[in-house]
Amino acid sequence: xxxxxxxxxxxxxxxxxxxxxxxxxxxxxxxxxxxxxxxxxxxxxxxxxxxxxxxxxxxxxxxxxxxxxxxxxxxxxxxxxxxxxxxxxxxxxxxxxxxxxxxxxxxxxxxxxxxxxxxxxxxxxxxxxxxxxxxxxxxxxxxxxxxxxxxxxxxxxxxxxxxxxxxxxxxxxxxxxxxxxxxxxxxxxxxxxxxxxxxxxxxxxxxxxxxxxxxxxxxxxxxxxxxxxxxxxxxxxxxxxxxxxxxxxxxxxxxxxxxxxxx
Amino acid sequence: xxxxxxxxxxxxxxxxxxxxxxxxxxxxxxxxxxxxxxxxxxxxxxxxxxxxxxxxxxxxxxxxxxxxxxxxxxxxxxxxxxxxxxxxxxxxxxxxxxxxxxxxxxxxxxxxxxxxxxxxxxxxxxxxxxxxxxxxxxxxxxxxxxxxxxxxxxxxxxxxxxxxxxxxx
Numbered sequence: 001x002x003x004x005x006x007x008x009x010x011x012x013x014x015x016x017x018x019x020x021x022x023x024x025x026x027x028x029x030x031x032x033x034x035x036x037x038x039x040x041x042x043x044x045x046x047x048x049x050x051x052x053x054x055x056x057x058x059x060x061x062x063x064x065x066x067x068x069x070x071x072x073x074x075x076x077x078x079x080x081x082x083x084x085x086x087x088x089x090x091x092x093x094x095x096x097x098x099x100x101x102x103x104x105x106x107x108x109x110x111x112x113x114x115x116x117x118x119x120x121x122x123x124x125x126x127x128x129x130x131x132x133x134x135x136x137x138x139x140x141x142x143x144x145x146x147x148x149x150x151x152x153x154x155x156x157x158x159x160x161x162x163x164x165x166x167x168x169x170x171x172x173x174x175x176x177x178x179x180x181x182x183x184x185x186x187x188x189x190x191x192x193x194x195x196x197x198x199x200x201x202x203x204x205x206x207x208x209x210x211x212x213x214x215x216x217x218x219x220x221x222x223x224x225x226x227x228x229x230x231x232x233x234x235x236x237x238x239x240x241x242x243x244x245x246x247x248x249x250x251x252x253x254x255x256x257x258x259x260x261x262x263x
Numbered sequence: 264x265x266x267x268x269x270x271x272x273x274x275x276x277x278x279x280x281x282x283x284x285x286x287x288x289x290x291x292x293x294x295x296x297x298x299x300x301x302x303x304x305x306x307x308x309x310x311x312x313x314x315x316x317x318x319x320x321x322x323x324x325x326x327x328x329x330x331x332x333x334x335x336x337x338x339x340x341x342x343x344x345x346x347x348x349x350x351x352x353x354x355x356x357x358x359x360x361x362x363x364x365x366x367x368x369x370x371x372x373x374x375x376x377x378x379x380x381x382x383x384x385x386x387x388x389x390x391x392x393x394x395x396x397x398x399x400x401x402x403x404x405x406x407x408x409x410x411x412x413x414x415x416x417x418x419x420x421x422x423x424x425x426x427x428x429x430x431x432x
Contacts, residue, residue, distance in 0.1 A: 033320075047406035047416065059322025065349070120382050136350030143352055143432060144319060146381055151407055152275040199402035209382070217384050 017193035019074045020093065022134070023083070024190070024236055025126075026066030027094035029141075030084055031244070032115060034251050035060030035102050044105055051151060055112070058144045065137050077085040085255035089245045097180040099235070099244040108170035109155040111177055116149035118184050121206045130198030132151050160221025167222065167241070174218065175226050182231025190236075221240045264268060272340050274305045280338055284330045287323045291369045294327055294413075298357030301348060307314075311344045315353045317413040317432075354358045355432045365394045372417065372428040392428040394419035402426075 014020050036056035043049025067080040078086075096114060102108050123145060126138035159170040185207035218225055234240070255261075281300055282293045294300050294314070302313035312331065316324045328345055335343050345380075355374035361374035372392045391402045392415075399421035406416045407430075414427040 001361070047408070050410070051408035054412055057320035057322070057412060058318060059320070061316075061318065067320060117382065117384070124381065125383060136348065136352075140316070140319060140349045140352040141353075142381075146383065147407070147430075147432070149382070149384060157385050213382060213384060220385065 014190050014193060016074060017190045017212065018131075018197050018199075019070055019192045021075055021194045021197075021199065022044055022070035023093040024095075025134075026063045026070055026080075026083070027092050028063075028098050028119075029059045029066065031092070031094045032098035032112075033057075033061075033063055035085075035098065036108070036112070038102050039108065039163075048105075052108075055148050057149070058141075058148070062137070062141045063146070063210070065140075067126070069133055069137065081255065085252045088103030089240055089248055092235075092238065092240065092244060092248070094235050094244075095180070095183045096135055096232050096235040096241050097183065099240060099247060100177075100180065101243055101247075103173065104169055106159050106166065107127040107173040107176070108158065109152055110173040112148065113156045113217065114177060114181055114214065115154035115159060115184075116145055116152050117210055117217075118181075118206070119145045120149055121209055122201060125201040126199065134199065156217055156223070157221045159235065160218065170221065171223050174223055178226040179229060180232045183233050183235060186233065186236065188236070270308050270339060272305055272308075272310060272338070274303055276338070277303050277305060277310055277312075277340070279392065280334050280340075281331065284327070285333050287326045287330070288413075289366070289371065291365045292358075292362045294331065294397065296359060296362035298353060298367075299327065309338070309342045309344065310340055313346045313348055315348050317353050321412050323411075335424070353432075358429075364426060366429055370395050370426060371414070372426060374429045374431040376429050392417045392426075394422060394424065395426055396424050397422040 033056045036052055036059060039049065039052040040056065041049065043052055063084070064080045067083040071078045071080060071083055097111065100107075100111070103111075120142065123138045123142040127135050127142055129135045129138070138244060156170065161165040161167070162170075185203045187203040191201065191203065232241075266282060278295065281295050281303070284294045286292055286294060286297055286299075297317070299314050299317065301315050302311075304311045314327070314331070331345065332343055335341070354377045356377045358374065366373045372395045375390060375392075391400050392404070393400050394402050394417075397419060399419055401420040402417045403420060404415065405418050405425065409416045409427055409430075413430055413432070415430050416425060417428050418425045
């Protein structure tokens with residue numbers, strides 16, 4: 001199914017843009033955190049297994065705080081657990097990039113690098129927001145994601161400029177992931193509307209700095225950036241790849257089978 | 264039960280109690296020493312405490328909240344409001360000299376000055392961690408991530424012992 005380009009597309013007004021915006025921020029981190037957590041116990045070496053579990057924990061923690069704030073903003077009595085476990089796939093607002101299966105180690109690390117660089121730039125802009133609860137969460141998450149970026153960019157270098165095998169896998173990952181990166185920088189009516197809430201993020205400026213960083217690291221890693229082309233889109237409006245539903249089934253099964261369970 | 268007669272605590276009393284609440288993962292330093300407790304206010308019988316998380320996903324935070332309530336309750340203070348703030352973001356620079364020495368004695372290298380975050384890629388660390396066991400600076404970073412969110416793993420090339428470092432953050 002082809003998705004019309006966002007720029008210039010007529011869109012129906014969003015009922016609660018701030019809620020939508022916070023869902024996008026929270027879902028990106030919750031979904032990527034869950035994908036990262038799938039490595040727990042399966043890492044290539046013990047240190048890396050621990051590192052990936054730590055990164056997953058940070059991301060799920062950030063997602064939890066952002067969804068909690070989203071729930072408060074919505075004002076319908078949903079908390080972070082209700083939003084994480086009792087929304088269906090079309091209600092998730094994450095970019096498609098983060099929902100793709102974890103793939104091999106190179107795929108996971110290249111994706112993490114592409115997201116980390118984006119996230120650091122986005123959070124840096126958000127921490128200057130005049131919407132204080134979000135600015136606080138952003139300043140906290142920024143420190144964590146800066147640490148993640150150092151780790152993931154190190155791995156892109158080691159894999160790209162490593163053996164023939166690791167280079168081939170890193171290049172294949174970059175080739176496959178590239179068309180999913182455009183969605184991160186889309187701007188629509190929601191971004192426009194939250195300006196009234198003091199959230200001003202210049203997506204075009206972020207994209208241009210992101211491209212510089214990605215070009216620099218991939219060049220040093222002897223990887224070749226794929227040519228610009230058609231970009232995947234739709235996640236921000238609830239249109240996802242076939243992979244998200246499967247992931248959610250696994251992520252949500254316990255909460256849905258035993259609603260309200262305590263231990 | 265010091266507060267039993269009146270049930271009205273003083274701020275000093277509350278701080279004294281909080282000094283007894285240790286980090287569940289590092290039981291030699293208190294939540295006050297780590298900079299997790301940001302503000303303590305007492306109004307009548309009500310104690311208002313503001314805390315800040317170390318890492319967004321730190322699993323110890325919920326336990327720390329429970330420990331704070333339990334410690335105050337044990338002294339007869341049950342009217343407690345716990346508030347969490349995220350800004351200013353927690354930094355290891357808030358850990359004082361005394362607590363750093365406690366970490367070292369416990370076998371964890373204390374954190375250096377917090378590093379500048381932001382868009383830094385493929386960066387090497389500035390200074391080697393000092394081995395908490397033999398004091399050598401001839402150490403190697405093993406992994407930037409360790410047994411808990413706040414630690415990294417190093418190995419000492421002099422005494423050959425692995426050790427945790429409290430990450431500068």
